Amino acid sequence: DVKVTQSSRYLVKRTGEKVFLECVQDMDHENMFWYRQDPGLGLRLIYFSYDVKMKEKGDIPEGYSVSREKKERFSLILESASTNQTSMYLCASRKVQGGGTFFGQGTRLTVV
Amino acid sequence: ILNVEQSPQSLHVQEGDSTNFTCSFPSSNFYALHWYRWETAKSPEALFVMTLNGDEKKKGRISATLNTKEGYSYLYIKGSQPEDSATYLCAFITNAGNMLTFGGGTRLMVKP
Numbered sequence: 571d572v573k574v575t576q577s578s579r580y581l582v583k584r585t586g587e588k589v590f591l592e593c594v595q596d597m598d599h600e601n602m603f604w605y606r607q608d609p610g611l612g613l614r615l616i617y618f619s620y621d622v623k624m625k626e627k628g629d630i631p632e633g634y635s636v637s638r639e640k641k642e643r644f645s646l647i648l649e650s651a652s653t654n655q656t657s658m659y660l661c662a663s664r665k666v667q668g669g670g671t672f673f674g675q676g677t678r679l680t681v682v
Numbered sequence: 683i684l685n686v687e688q689s690p691q692s693l694h695v696q697e698g699d700s701t702n703f704t705c706s707f708p709s710s711n712f713y714a715l716h717w718y719r720w721e722t723a724k725s726p727e728a729l730f731v732m733t734l735n736g737d738e739k740k741k742g743r744i745s746a747t748l749n750t751k752e753g754y755s756y757l758y759i760k761g762s763q764p765e766d767s768a769t770y771l772c773a774f775i776t777n778a779g780n781m782l783t784f785g786g787g788t789r790l791m792v793k794p
Contacts, residue, residue: 574725603781610691612771612786628781660726662782671716671773671782673725 573597576661576674583681589648591677593661599672601664602644603628604636606657607676613660619644651681684708686774688785695762696793702758703788705772709753713777717746717757720787721768729757729770762792 577592595602601620605613605628615628619638633655637645644663648655661674687706695701707715714733720726730739735750743760759766769789773782 605784610786612686612688613773613782613784615781615783618781629783670728670731672728675723675725 574661574663574672574674576659576677578677579675581677581679583648583651583679585652585681587648587651587681589651589679589681591646591648591659591661591679593644593646593663593674594642595644595661595663595672596642597663597665597672598641599663599665600641601666602638603662603664603671604634604644604646605660605662606630607660608657616646616659651679653681655679656681684774684776684783686772686783686785688770688772688788690788691786692789692791694791694793697763699762699792700758700760701762701790702756703770703790705755705757705774705785707753707755707772707774707783707785708776709751711776711778712750712753713775715748715755716773716775716782717755718771718773719768720771726771757788759790762790764792764794766790767792 574595603618604616617636619625635647659677664671717729718726732748737748745758748755769787771787773784
């Protein structure tokens, strides 16, 4: 069974904390993505990576950074969490352009 | 930022009703359109990957059509069941990049 695993299902963090969301895939996919989902706004792309140590900004990168040191792992970092980053975060991976995209189970982050 | 729109935003139907909803996307630089089903507390699950104008795909009671010239896709559910309750997402890929751009989703609730 193919798998994309996110490290936490639920997280509660305080404003100003540094937050790490981890994602691991076991499919040897080159492409990995981080999205956030907010009511009425669908999934919005924060960052993506098409190879180790490569990263590209998505539509809403402000306040976030990412790290891809190994092919299977893609980390999303909130340098200083703010309440407007309270959201559902989804990680995804894909082999090649147009191939199937596989999603993690999501991390619901609440910043208080 | 590409504009992918889904309508309606939410839909309540009775068990046994047939229903459909729409995904609109830019008609230029089309590469593929994906449909996903996202149940609460689960990962989004791929339903269809559509690439050719005039494509029709079917999986059980769910089917989808694609018109790339006018930039829309319809998803149909015949004889809705409570287990069809989910958010249905469409996502557009251009021939210029690797990213999925998602619509806002249609939240379907089927009452028994």
